[in-house]
Amino acid sequence: MPGAGKSTVGVILAKTLGMQFIDCDILIQQQSGRMLQEILDRDGPDAFRRMEEEAILSLHPRHSVIATGGSVIWSRAAMEHLRSLGVVVYLEISFEEMEKRLKNITTRGIVLLPNQTLRGMYLQRVPLYEEYADDTIPCSGEDVESVVRRICEGA
Template identity: 55%
Template sequence: MKNIVLIGMPGAGKSTLGVILAKTLKMPFVDTDLIIQQTQNRLLQEIIEEDGIDVFLSIEEKAILDLDVQGSVIATGGSVVLKPEGMKHLKENGFVVYLQLPYMEIEKRIRNITTRGIVMQKGQTLLQVYDERVPLYEKYGDAMIRCMGKNMEQITKEVKKLWEGIK
């Protein structure tokens, strides 16, 4: 059985939706950010600050490549699309759903930009991160859900309908 893989910007609601979706569909839930924190015994932001972005992305990619689950809802980190091998692995046995939000909404939702563990180069703005990643989310997504103005229940119903259409 395929996985449902949630991708999108930090603040798009991947982890929150993932939990609700997993309960609704009676599937296990996996959060790759939590896997990274558990295996590294550090917060994402600590890894980025102490080891740098390249090391963090390698750790994230290894966590993805080591992931061996079926029939699960997987919430990924926003930077997962930066490593093609990791995305290839997720797509091999996954239905990838891009949770799309306009930049202004992402900006509103992210209050803790310096502590959240967002992969950003020095001097890079959140808008630049958004502009860099959106084409990758669109490339890798098998489906896109426009989340603006919708609550989690509505988004869950949309993903469930898509999922039931491909099963």
């Protein structure tokens, strides 16, 4: 989910486990030469999701923590690929927590469908995150170190 802490938790988790860290949002920006919001504004959400899927499917890392964009959940191929690489962890936050954490929704590169509200996006994604997750870590009101510790305990 946007604002769940995927990148922040991912970096610290990778350091804790002695692994490489891959941020798929940065990978998309590097591959396209554009910022996420620019891709969404110019090409639209469908094109962005195709780029996101291609970026995920191009990954074949070993001993890595991967932080994906929240919209990757819409790609069955990408999610199955991620599951083939290792454990998929869902960093679960409440809608209220997500809303509180997202200060820059119009520039952050969050995939919203036309006329979709933030709450609508949240409600659509939660069942998919739950479906694909090997482990769910509640993160609302939790500090990063606690989240990392709980992920390690589940691993």
